[in-house]
Every structure is written in structure tokens, then in C-alpha cells.
Amino acid sequence: MRTVDFFVVDIDRHEGGADGFKSIRELKHFNWFPKTLMQTTAHGGKQLFYRKPQGTEVSQHIGWLPGVDIKAHINNYVMIAPSTVGSGQYKWANKLPMAEPPAALIEDINRDVPAEAAYQGPAAFKGHKSNTAELFEQIVKGLGETGGRNNALATFVGALLIRNVDPQVAYELAKQANANTPKTLDEKEFEKTFDSIIKTELHRREMMKLGQQEGNAATGGEAE
DSSP states (O other): BBSSSEEEEEEOBBBTOOOHHHHHHHTTOGGOOOOOEEEEEETTEEEEEEEETTTTTOOOOOEETTTEEEEEOOOBBBOOOOOOETTEEOOEEEOOOOOOHHHHHHHHTTTTOOOOGSOOOOGGGOOOOHHHHHHHHHHHHSSSSSSHHHHHHHHHHHHHHHHTTOOOHHHHHHHHHHHHHSSSHHHHHHHHHHHHHHHHHHHHHHHHHOOOOOOOHHHHHHHH
């Protein structure tokens, strides 16, 4: 999902390295982080989703704190539940609407953003294969070996849907990827897996829409 109208506080803990949860505690500004939509990441981190205040710029700031990144650029994508990475899975921690953060948090995020911490665009990743490139390749290469095809299909379709690919187009692309798999999923198994992902995605979109409506209503109420 692209961070156009919202940004993400991405908190991670690296074994033998930076501990984002400790960094947040040591910041001692818990009031900067009002309750909001939150998910756990595939590797045990947490991501807080906040609405971008209208007319206010929020900078992409990788390494804002040790173990804490701010994902905010309009061309930045974040994975959301129920996406999987390896054996881990993203999961929603609550169903709250996205809250609007206090001005003090945004001011601190925007302060002294080093060039390497900002969004660099495609040119910064020469030689690095993007997730989107891997999706294109998977259409040709297929869903992999027997035993992991269902998960591969679910991850593939989920990745298309969070990029706002039309569900019917996602269906056709998934069929092509399955057709290019050495041992294809049978039609019944394919349809079952695809339908499950579609239902999850439609529910997510409905929750996001509801959250935005509630957020807009709250903002309108405050304005009055």
C-alpha cells in the first residue's frame, strides 16, 4: 500500500543491533504516539499508521531513531496484513482508524533529515531487484516447488492487490503464474486460495475506508 495520505512509524528490533522499542521508550514522548491502526510485522516489529494532516509535509526518514524508520514518501510502499515474508506474516494488532499525530512528532521527524535517509527513488537501487520486479518475474517463473505453492500464490496475489491492481487483472496474472508452474495447482485449489485472499483484501479495504470516514468525521467535528 502506497503512503500517500498516511505515514508509518516502523519499529523494529534487530538481534545484536538497534532496538526500536527501546528507542521509543528512551524518547520519553509517549504522547507523540496516540492510539491508531497498528500491525505486527513478519519479523516481530510493529508499524503504527497515522494520517498525514492536510497541508502538512511528512518526510521519509529512514533511521529517525535507532531501529525506527518513518515511511512517508508518496512513492513508498508498505506491506500489510496478511502478507507473508518467509515464514513470518503481517497481522493487524487492532482495527482502530488512523489517528492524526501531534504536530510535535511531525516536527521532530522532519528535523535534519540526512540525504541518505530520505526517499531516493528508483535510481538509488541500481543493481537491487525491487519487489515489483520479483512479481513480474514470478508471472514467468511460476509459483515454485510443490508444498509452497499455496503460500506463494497467496503472497503473489496479496502483493498485487496492495498495489491496487484490479482484482480481475490479479486473477488473470495469478492464473498465468500458476500455468507457468512446473506442477500447477489444480483449479479447485487455485480458486479456493484466490477467493480467500480476495475476501481478506475486500475486508481490509472496507476497514480502511471506514477508518478514513471516521477520521474525516472526527476532523470535521473538531473544525466546528
